[in-house]
Amino acid sequence: MPALDCVDIEVDGGIVALTGASGSGKSTALRVFNGLVPHFYGGTVRGRASVLGMDVLSHPTRELARSVGFLFQDPELQAVYATVDRDVAFGLENLGVPRDAMVERVHDALERAGIGALAGRAVNTLSGGERQRLALAGVLALEPRLLVLDEPLSQLDADGAVSLMQTVSDVAARDTTVVIAEHRLEHVLPRADRVLFIDRGRIGATAPPPPHLEPFPVRRTAVATVGAGHWSLRDVTAGIGQAVVADVNLDGGGDVVVLMGPNGGGKTTLLRTLAGLISPLSGSVERPPGRVAYLPQNPTSLLHRPTVRSEIEWTLQHSPGGANANVDAALHAFGLQHVAELYPRDLSTGERQRAALGAVLVGGPALALLDEPTRGMDAPARHILVNAIHQLRAAGGSVVMATHDHELATAVGDRIVQVKDGVVRVVPAVERVPA
């Protein structure tokens, strides 16, 4: 089955948003613009594609790079060199730009990407948002006429997403055409001049209302049974080597606790302590009897079985009493029935996320610990996650999750706990302001 089927796209100026479900062919379409399809990925292409008068099929990507900039999803995997200005220069070096011109263009690109102040910094000291701007600067330095962005916001927090989109708008205003695929449509649609919808490899006539813009179902019932799934942290000080969080007293049972606060504040340390992955430096941790599930920050990296079904079965085989669980019901609950027999790493990003969710949350854990569960998630995966959390809670399980996602926190959270500078504070209900 072709990834794209008789697609006709003509782009000429402005910001064009490409929407569609995970696995619909958006990524493939984007990669035709700079020839990564077919030059990098291989495969067969029929039809014609041209950019600025150049035939994509007969020009290699490295030549198209002069005119077409491409920004990828993962901020961590786009830097080639260890310092910011050096990395921005990488593309210019490849194109043989003389050194004197290079210095000026690197400077301009950093300014346009809004990170002029970071020029001499080491790349590994940057935040995710800064790294994505660095990648953007590396692309802008080539002064492309067409800028293609593949899910550029998915790994960013709300502030990072807003400011990156502002920069992209500024770029578009300066005679550069922008094509962007992104599932966080709330950031993109207000700025888009045109919206194209791709459905199973074909351009749809009219886009259906994006599911993401529908609010999550909020189902709040009284906390099931006191004592079920009960967990507690008593006077806990934790960290690796040195304390990241100090004197934490927190407990829960049958409810959903949301940890919010800035990066580096101690959210992940608290989750890992509660999971038993690190021992507290002092204080005591109590976990409920039964399985404790833990969703790490990059959950799709844990996939390792030949099929999605065996991925789910593997977790059940390794958990006490899991052998009797109904695998088909679990596959259905996570929307995986149609990909059950496929290799998980061949799936689209959204399907992989659901497979990882299923692999971690299957079998009704007594306590589920989720670290930034919606980071990089598309709309269907988010809905499945919200439903899974509601179900866990209804069955008497407890959930503790760290997130920046206000929408998710409002939809599922019973209590919001602010974790900042290693100090934990329960946020009173009146302070909760929806994002």
Added chain:
Amino acid sequence: MNPRALCAWSFAALTVALATSNPIYRALVLLCALDVLVVFRRRGTHIRGLLLAVAIAGVVALAITVLFSHTGTHVLLRVPDAIPALGGPITVEAFVFGATTALGIAAAIIAGAALSIVVEPHELIDALPGVLARSGAALGTALNLIPGVGRSAVEIRDAQRMRGWRPARVRDWPDIAVPVVLTAIESSMTLAESMEARGYGSTARTHFSVSTWRPADTIVTVSALAAAGIFVALRVIGVVGDWYPFPTVTVPPVNVLAACCCFALAAPLFAWRR
């Protein structure tokens, strides 16, 4: 300091350390190299691990020589002959020879390690000659991936453990190794794709970073290479030779010029400023 000058110094120190088995020269090289390492190490680097590794390598070399050589006149104790290989006399001479070997290993490791402790790996790659620049970019990228692979290995181990994984047999380890390797391959593919999209592989290539070469770098390079050259020459004409503590330990002979060559390896301490 210029990474190329450091490379020249490191090469010279290695040459001298390996050119003779005379422990006096080896000790002098070790001393100079250790000084350079301690004085010029990058901020934030720790050399405790390196020193520990050197100590372990030294002790292992010493133990092997002492336990297996069985030559020399001054016998400390005798291991019963019934024990295969180990059986035989343990001598003062074997001990001294083992220590000499350990000195050589330590001097060589420290001289080589200076490259990674004193300058960033990326500075070294940038210092590669022009023809190798493209391989250098690929190498630099690979280096960038290494910390990520380490982090992802820890993450994956934790994640699988929380899914109930308990390593009991060797057969269980693929449950960690397979996803770590797959994730690393996927990361490399993504990075390769983004490099391609930024024009990597074009024919004409220019360079952004120009490393500065100061007079101090000339002093370090010339003195280090001259020292190594003279030392090797002395070795060739027989003024400097190998030294063995067999059959009995003697005081190793020292040639003044050769010793000066070793001291010249301390030139960075005077030429470069920190």
